[in-house]
Amino acid sequence: MGNAERPEAETVLRLSGITKRFGPLIANDAISLSLKRGEVVALLGENGAGKTTLMNILFGHYTADEGQIEVFGTALPPGDPRAALAAGIGMVHQHFTLADQMSVLENIVLGTRALWSLNLGKSAARQKIRKLATDYGLEVDPDRMITELSVGERQRVEILKALYREARILILDEPTAVLTPMETEALFATLRKLVAAGLSVIFISHKLGEVQSVSDRVVVLRGGKLAGERRTTEATRRELAELMVGGQLPVNEIGPSSPGATIFELKGVSTRTMGGAALKQVSMQLRGGEITGLAGISGNGQAALAALIAGTLEAREGDIIVHGETARHWSPRAALDKGLGRIPEDRHATGMIGDMSVSENVISEAYRSPRFSRFGFLDWKAAADFARDIIKAYDVKCPSPEARVRLLSGGNMQKLILGRALDGNPDIILASQPTRGLDVGAVAYVHARLIEARDRGAAVLLISEDLDEIQTLSDRILVIHRGQLSKPSERGELTVMELGELMAGHGLDEGVTHAA
Amino acid sequence: MRLEPRPSSSLAASILWPAGAILATIMFSSILVMIAGASPFTVFYLVFKGAAGSQFAALETLTRATPLIFTGLAVAVAFRARLWNIGAEAQLYLGAVMTVVLGTGAVTLPSAGLIPLIMIAAMLTGALTLLGPAILKTRFGVDEVVTTLLLNFIILLFVSMLLEGPLKDPTGLGWPQSKRVIAEAQLPRLIKGKRLHYGFVLAIVSAVIVWVIMKKTVLGYEMRAVGHNAEAARFAGIPVNRVIAKTALLSGGLAALAGFSEVAGLKGNLTLDLSPGYGYTGIVVAMLAMLNPLGVIAAAIFVAGIFVGADAMSRSANVPSYIAEVMVATSLLTMVAAIMLMRYRVRWR
Structure with missing residues (x-):
């Protein structure tokens, strides 16, 4: 041209x-x-x-x-x-x-x-x-x-x-x-x-x-x-x-999925707004051994959905059902106790405490367990050991467990969050914009870990504004528009243009009532 | 002009910048001293001599530092968790009120029982004083700077009312003062015949305990996490509101100990001039200590030394003792600037 x-x-x-x-x-x-x-x-x-x-x-x-x-x-x-x-x-x-x-x-x-x-x-x-x-x-x-x-x-x-x-x-x-x-x-x-x-x-x-x-x-x-x-x-x-x-492009192989039972479910959940659309009567099911992708244009309720599942936003109505049990009280603590691994959208604001050390950050979800504390006193040695384990297993580039997290690059910070979230092999994983702002190498790494979690039977919800990412990783795709979800589609069922139509809000109406 | 964060601060920088801050303070104060018509060298020598030049001077400095350690700790603990407690003054006075309520004969026990009882009651009073603003903050988003600051004036008037009414000493010739605490309620003097009392030891022990809490315990970890990034703390499952409430209890309790120790250790009764602003000076102390509980001891002694030394100096050098307040205020400003320069580099365009 x-x-x-x-x-x-x-x-x-x-x-x-x-x-x-x-x-x-x-x-x-x-x-x-x-x-x-x-x-x-x-x-x-x-x-x-x-x-x-x-x-x-x-x-x-x-x-x-x-x-x-x-x-x-x-x-x-x-x-x-x-x-x-x-x-x-x-x-x-x-x-x-x-x-x-x-x-x-x-x-x-x-x-x-x-x-x-x-x-x-x-x-x-x-x-x-x-x-x-x-x-x-x-x-x-x-x-x-x-x-x-x-x-x-x-x-x-x-x-x-x-x-x-x-x-x-x-x-x-x-x-x-x-x-x-x-x-x-x-x-x-x-x-x-x-x-x-x-x-x-x-x-x-x-x-x-x-x-x-x-x-x-x-x-x-x-x-x-x-x-x-x-x-x-x-x-x-x-x-x-x-x-x-600057070299070979890392490639992730993703095999066919073998979906298991539904282990996480939202039923008719509505929320207040969270700097974007609020959720309106949202229902969805996550099955084990499957990555469910949530596509949508920024600001259509992804933030509210992620916060709801993570436990930081209250549901105004509707139920959260984990392993077939309706959760009475939902909070970050409850989500962790029910075995959720959560990767937040904003690493700096929500994921990590920049002015605290790597050790202090990796124990932030588990510091009350007997592994890290006894009689109200923290075991800093155990925390440092855990930090070293994550640094090694997730290939985090960082000088020591005492280093302040603020000094790490986005990719390394995200690896720490992954390490913390995936510790103990959670069977429900919420990954909200997990690769935003990362370089290609780090993106491939995060994807590999999510696929790995899926293959061992975890239910993964991938929320992303990157349609390529959604299409590559997801076994099933949901589209969110103005706080409402589309019917799920299988991998490869819809073209980019058809997904785009859904993202723009066309043809959602029949999907809403019996979504998921 | 722009600030760029430094990747890390070296040991040399963390010594040189604060040293520079003290130097700048001295230079600025020197100018004022010269304007007042005195020689800076003489004046600073006299301040130093008045603060630490004799046993009497040194003990007086430590006596003055005692309430500042308590209020400094109270502020350091609260600020760590980003609970802006400007109300240490009110908590101090209510701690003192509880001390005279229980200590002037209402309860009679031997010292070993009475002193701990009064201490705990005073701490509870201070703790509850700050709990109110903390709950208003977490429940309704009311700014605690406003509530704690204004509470200072309300409490001072309340104390004034008590001293004119129920707590007024009938033998006090009409002065607004309480009865004296009974002998069993008094903190003994550290050295016979001198003013320094066991409140100072209590202050040092408190600082060590607070240091251990902040460094080693779950509560201290939660407080620091909430202070550095409340959103991330909430996401990780740390009960942010409960941590703020616990912080308020600890901070208010520490400030109340200042009031308890001043009444039970030094003054013996409660008057409206029990504290010349120890609650506010505690903020300066905590900031100078960079919120470190052990640093609070040093900062409190430093600030107390300037006040005590300046009092002595003004008597002999004919320079107003207000210079002490200028020096303390200047040292706070330069120290805050030094801390910022330790963390950031200034770029001109």
Whole structure:
């Protein structure tokens, strides 16, 4: 796509030798990159590879320690977002930067006019927005409030905001992370129209499939360095993956499942909201020896469901049934006593206590057992031994059991949580976004452990916003939308598009009444 | 300006930064001393001499440190669990009230029975005083900074009412003061004829016990976990609200011991000037000690030394003894800054 094949296409952006250090960490190491008119360049790399840092430097949020940026042939002054805007660079952040209580129009116009101008020029602005929207397939009503919009629509507003300011270079930071498959397709269609109109796009992603379907060229970053650059048409998926990881891609074999009896069940459970949709009359069953995947777009009740099962959110109505027994009182303690292993969504906020040591963290669910305490006194030696066992068995990179958890990487922290949750072979496992933000190696490791648990007969509930992950691991898939669950589907029964339909809330109605 | 966390703090840094804080305090105070028209060297020499230059001075410093150790421990324990107890002053006074209620003749027992009885009763009183705000916090989300702080004034007025009414000493010539505690209720002096009393020993023992609780016991572990990350603690099955309630009981009890020891060990009766703000100074002590129970002993002696030394200095050098409060306040600010710089590195852009 685009006109990148045309050798005469002018270079609109050139980064040369960009280096950025954060203390001892080199986030960007002499990275050079160019972008031509009408071209989509994908910036591919794992979490922490330096993609976002590089783009923040380009947009003036950070100042590079070394290197220059040239836009349309002129040097861009460093550390000045306004200069970047004026030079025609527009950025769509992963986390939107919209004022919720204002209309689409006001958000788009915000910052383009002096605050004391009496007339915001609304009708002219409205016309311009309407034209941009129809030209590029970014339909959204300029007079609606941001709070009323879906995530996909908010993203369109962000793109419109950039286009309204005459951006010629558009940077999209992980734009598909929050979208359904259909919305993703629509976004790609928009990008195609934009480059056809002569804009240039930098598309940041860690998903190979997307990179291949939307970009002309792929630039791969790894550990802050430029790992390679390929024409999209000339690179294989495997080659890109290996550039990204820097070696062989770990592969998990997942055999057929042999489901056993139902060991965990929710019956008509409703909850209050937890920064997302509340659960409404949710019923589900988890069988032993099976991974049940819960797919859904962020904010549709996954957080509430995870908190409910983990014991931190109370059910307003309905029953939690474990091993055929209705639990009278449900709490984190009760969940642990009933043999649940729980991996929380947020490692830092919920999973671990950053300022405490590895030993102190690994015993936090079991410190009352005679294994770790007697007569109210803790046995720190036993705790350190347990920590060492986990460090060894789960290959955690950490200096000692006394090390503060805050100093560990996300992957190592997650391994500690796994070690704690899977200790004693729990037969019900709640894994909420267990691989979010991890590198490929750590992801493969977490997956392997979950498969292992399934194979020994545990019932695993995998909650994830990554549809690839859900499809790879799950024996059965449930889709959550606005706090309600779809009917379960078997592995391979539904296509990505069909799952996407469910995630967007189509065809859920008949599923709700007799779900699970 | 931005703060970046340091990966780890070296031993040298954990000595140099606090040392720098003390140096900065001295330099700042020197400027004020010079403005007051005296020589900093003379003044600091006199402060030191007044605090530790003689047996009398040293004993006076330890006597003054005793209530500060108790209130410092009370604050350290509470702050560890992120229960912001600003009400040690109120708990101190109610501990003192319970001491005079039981100790002025209402109960007659030999010392070996009476003193422990009064001590436990005083601790219970202080513990229950803080339990109220703690329950309001966990049940209804009421900010304990507000409730404990305001309770200080309410309790002080309540004590004033008691001293004008039921607890008023009929032989006190109309002064708002209680009767004196009976001999069996008094804590003996450590050295005959000096003011230092067994309350100081009790304070040291309390600090060691609190240290053991924080370091070695399930309760201490729970308190630290709740203080560092309550959400993660709750997720792991730690009963957060119950831990906060237990913390309140321990903290309130410790603060009440300050009141008990001042009445039973030093003053002998209860007056409205029993505490010149020991409850509030306890916050300074706890922060200077970085919430470490054993550090509280050192911090309390340091702060008490400055107050006692400055009193002596002001008599001979003609510099107002307010300089003591400036020094204590400055040392708190510089120490907090030093602790922050130990953990974070400052980046200018």
